[in-house]
Amino acid sequence: MKRLTNEKLKKEFRKVNNNLIIAIVCLILGFICLGLGYYTENRTPKDTKYLNEIIESETSEKEDIKVNVKVSMEPVLFAKMSNNSTKKFYITADDKYYYIVSLTEAQYNDLKNTDLEKEPITIYGKTKLISSDIKRLAESYYNNAMEKEEDKIKTDEVFYKIFGDIYLDSTNEDTGSIILYVIGALCMLFWTCFFLAFIIMKVKLESSFKKIDDEELRKIESEIDDKDAFHYERAHLILTKNYIISFLSGFKALKYEDIIWLYEYRLRQYGMTTQKSIMVMDKTGKVKPLITLDGVTKKSKLVFDEIADTILSKNNKILVGYNKENKKKIKEEYNF
Numbered sequence: 001m002k003r004l005t006n007e008k009l010k011k012e013f014r015k016v017n018n019n020l021i022i023a024i025v026c027l028i029l030g031f032i033c034l035g036l037g038y039y040t041e042n043r044t045p046k047d048t049k050y051l052n053e054i055i056e057s058e059t060s061e062k063e064d065i066k067v068n069v070k071v072s073m074e075p076v077l078f079a080k081m082s083n084n085s086t087k088k089f090y091i092t093a094d095d096k097y098y099y100i101v102s103l104t105e106a107q108y109n110d111l112k113n114t115d116l117e118k119e120p121i122t123i124y125g126k127t128k129l130i131s132s133d134i135k136r137l138a139e140s141y142y143n144n145a146m147e148k149e150e151d152k153i154k155t156d157e158v159f160y161k162i163f164g165d166i167y168l169d170s171t172n173e174d175t176g177s178i179i180l181y182v183i184g185a186l187c188m189l190f191w192t193c194f195f196l197a198f199i200i201m202k203v204k205l206e207s208s209f210k211k212i213d214d215e216e217l218r219k220i221e222s223e224i225d226d227k228d229a230f231h232y233e234r235a236h237l238i239l240t241k242n243y244i245i246s247f248l249s250g251f252k253a254l255k256y257e258d259i260i261w262l263y264e265y266r267l268r269q270y271g272m273t274t275q276k277s278i279m280v281m282d283k284t285g286k287v288k289p290l291i292t293l294d295g296v297t298k299k300s301k302l303v304f305d306e307i308a309d310t311i312l313s314k315n316n317k318i319l320v321g322y323n324k325e326n327k328k329k330i331k332e333e334y335n336f
Contacts, residue, residue: 003214006221008231008238012247015236016201023194030187037180045124052097054127055164062166065127069168070094072120075103075111078141079134087171089134091141091163094120100130100138100167107170125170130163138163204250212253220245220253230310232303235291239310244280246290254290256314258282261330263322264308265289276304279322280311285336 004010051069054062075090090101090108103111107123114121130138139159143152153159212220223229223240230239236247244259246252259280267275277292291307293300312318319326330336 003209003217004221006224008224009221009245012236012238013205013251015247016198016205019194019198019201023191023198026187026191026194030184030191033180033184033187037177037184040177040180048124051099051127051166051168052094052164055097055166062127063129066124067127067168068122068124069099069101070120070122071101071111072116074116075101075108076141077108079137089138089167091138097164098162100134100163101125102128102167102169102171104171123168123170125168126172127166128169130165130167134167135159201250205247208250208252212251216253232291232307235293235303235307237291237307239307242314244290244311246288248289248291252288252290254280254282254288256311259311259315259318260334261319261326262308262311263320263326265322276300278304278308278311281330281336283334285334 004013045066045068048066048068051067054065054067069092071092072095073093075092077088077090079089081087086104087102088105088108090103092099092101092111101123102125103123111121111123139153142162146152153162220240220243223243224231224238224245226241228241232238238245242255242257244252244254244256246254259282261281263279265277265279266273267277275292275294278290279287280290281287290311291304293304312320319329
């Protein structure tokens with residue numbers, strides 16, 4: 001845009017960079033949130049207790065305690081919740097005791113793909129009471145695996161001596177990390193949208209700007225500086241003595257004398273007008289939007305009507321309104 005000398009035009013052209021700035025901010029926030037989410041999800045929990053210590057404790061409050069256990073035996077699946085396909089229960093052990101644990105698929109795969117006898121892995125979670133169904137299934141699996149009759153579980157006392165009355169649940173999702181991941185994903189989505197909007201607007205502005213020769217550009221800039229010119233910053237529109245300069249969907253410099261039809265387009269949602277646009281047709285038959293404003297506030301309506309009235313005052317031959325009569329006149333006179 002080196003050809004530009006008018007500050008108002010430069011200011012409007014620079015506004016396209018707002019999308020790029022927002023995109024960069026969204027990108028940075030996205031990386032920060034995703035990074036914090038990953039850190040939160042994978043950080044080593046603090047203030048955890050050894051699982052067997054809680055099992056052997058005589059306290060009555062054994063649930064929802066943060067615990068850890070260093071696993072040295074590959075977990076063996078023995079139960080899967082029928083109402084929750086992600087909830088699976090395994091039997092595993094450290095160098096002293098057997099335990100019942102609930103793992104995610106990713107956690108199980110990590111343990112399965114590691115030589116746990118050489119490199120034990122510590123898993124973390126919260127304690128949960130072993131239900132009667134889990135107890136029954138664990139007992140059944142254990143007994144089927146034992147060849148000797150004397151090694152099988154035959155009483156509740158033996159079961160609790162082997163496995164305890166609680167299990168380690170490491171599938172409790174960290175809502176903090178999930179929230180951060182969601183925010184990060186949304187930021188990345190917004191980054192994509194705003195960056196694409198920047199690229200599209202940049203291309204549209206540059207391609208349409210190239211169609212204006214230097215002589216006409218100097219005339220347009222001169223008229224913009226005139227005291228009678230109106231700059232509607234919120235509508236991205238400038239009205240001069242002979243031109244309508246619009247920055248909606250690119251750069252457009254239209255002469256009033258070239259406009260043959262003007263009408264209002266309304267966007268409705270749930271029966272309410274949420275946006276109003278001024279559409280114009282030029283002598284080539286092209287229909288172009290000049291401005292789009294929200295159709296709710298009184299201020300927007302005043303600005304909208306003022307812009308339409310100003311354009312119509314510059315050319316009294318412009319047909320006004322989208323109706324059958326005007327469509328017929330356009331077709332008869334211009335064959336569009």
